[in-house]
Amino acid sequence: MQLLEIDVNMFRNHINTKFKPHSLLNIITGKNAQGKTNLIEAIFFNLTGYSYRANSDKEVINWNSDYAKVTTVISKNNIDYKQSIVINKDGKKSIFVNNVKKKIRDVRSCVVLFTPNDLELIKGSSTARRNFLDKEAGFFFDKYQDCVCQYNRVLYHRNHLLKNTYDKKSHLELDAWTNQLVSLGTDVLLQRFEILKAIIPIAIKWHSIMTKDSEKLEIHYLSSVEIEGALNEFELKSKFLNALKHVREKEIKKGYTVIGPHRDDLIFLVNGKDVKIFGSQGQQRTVVLSLKLALISLYKNNYGLSPILLLDDVFFELDEDRQEMLLCQIEKGMQTFITTNNFKASSILKDCSEYIVENGRLSLIS
Ligand SMILES: Nc1ncnc2c1ncn2[C@@H]1O[C@H](COP(=O)(O)OP(=O)(O)O)[C@@H](O)[C@H]1O
Ligand SMILES: [Mg+2]
Known part of the structure; x- marks a missing residue:
């Protein structure tokens, strides 16, 4: 897949940035706060339909505009x-392919993003790791995304009942939400296991290549529900249901759902040790790069x-072996966009286009 043209309008500090990128390597240089990351974000926004760094997508609209628009060929x-x-001030997003309006989920494209923030995948809270599973690895499993959405909706209602309206007469209502939570939660779990089955062996392979077999990566799913020994959907469901029965009083007291896929985590071990606790920055970065x-x-x-x-700001922070x-x-044949404030970047890279961004304006250097 390749971007032949990029046209960014009223997106953050890019008023009108239009260019034909190099088919392989594009280096975007510039001083701090000029709009390098904004350009990466604009490309991601066009390809996926959402911004990975805005709390609300409306934030991407230029302060002096009432819309933002990114077009690619x-x-x-x-x-x-x-x-x-296109996104408007009221948050309404529309996506068009050859000028015909489409649903965002029908036009999403493959994009892999790596930013300094991704170290949170190791160092941060379990939310970052669940997001990796749900948003990055699970991005193309439509059924999975729907399932996570439905699970979150049921979770929301169940928590609302526990927190705001629960009284002695509500136990039947709570039972009903519990059954739905168990059913959808089991689906989420089963699909997460499938996704992990696909991704873990490849990540381990990359990790051993990068460490020249001197380090061994393991990735484990940590479930908040004791699921050890559950071999099929039926057994998983019954373990989840039983576990919820055990914590029912606690949940009523606390006012929220204390176990389920929304509380699960991943653990990364390097040579048997938790890399979050014992890994150096370099080891943590290597695990992220493997993923x-x-x-x-x-x-x-x-x-x-x-x-x-x-x-975004990660390539030149890697050691030479990993850059290679x-x-x-x-x-x-993978079209790539690299941002850096290292102005000598292109001297070590051969076939590429190099640009500079100054105050939201992009120009080609070489
Ligand atoms: N919605 C917006 N409208 C206009 N400018 C914005 C908007 N959001 C952020 N900016 C500006 O973008 C600049 C940061 O751009 P960024 O791409 O993060 O910089 P860098 O080149 O360091 O990666 C800041 O100066 C900020 O003021
Ligand atoms: Mg930046």
Whole structure:
């Protein structure tokens, strides 16, 4: 997959940034706060339909505008098409393919994003790891996304009952929400296991390549429900239901659902030790990079397409071996956008286009 044209309008500090990117490597340089990350965000927004760093997508609209619009010309399987996304001040988003209005979920494209914030995947709270599962790894499993949505809706209602309206007469209502939670929660769990089954072996392979077999990565799912020994859907459901019975009094007292997939976590072990607690910054970064490379492989295997790779302020922070390894992947035909404030960037990279961003304006240097 390749972006042939990018046209960013009224998106953060980019008033009108239009360019034809290099088919492989694009280096975007510039001083701090000029609009490099904003451009990465605009590309991501166009391809996925949401901003990965705004609390509300409306934040991307330029302060002096009442809309933001990003248009790309995308080449996929030798077919070119134009994709535009527009967001208005009232938060309404519309997406068009060749000027025909589409649903966002029907036009999402493969993109792998790596930012300094991704270290949160290791260092941060379990939310970051669940987001990785739900939003990054699970991005293309439509059924999974729907299931997570439905689970969250039931969770919301169940929590509302526990917190605000629960009294002695509510136990039947709570039972009803509990049954739905168990049913949807089990689906979420089963699908998460499938996603992990696909991604973990690839991440482990990349990790051993990067560490030249000197370190061994393990990734485990930590469930808030004791599911050890549950072999099928039926057994999982019954374990989840029983566990909820055990914590019922506690939940009524606390006013929220204390166990379920929304409280689960992932743990990363390097040579048997939790990398969150014992890993160096370098080891943590290597685990994150293994996961990102695994996503790339997963997309290639599943869709036969290279994703677009967006590296915001991370490439030049990697050591030379890892830079080489990434370049090797890129050279196989993965269009990549790298931001940096290192102005000598292109001297070590051969075939690429280099740009500078100053105050939301992009110009080609070489
Ligand atoms: N909605 C917005 N409208 C206009 N400017 C914005 C908006 N959101 C952020 N900015 C500006 O964008 C700049 C930061 O751009 P960014 O891409 O994060 O910088 P960097 O080049 O360091 O990656 C800041 O100066 C900020 O004021
Ligand atoms: Mg930045």
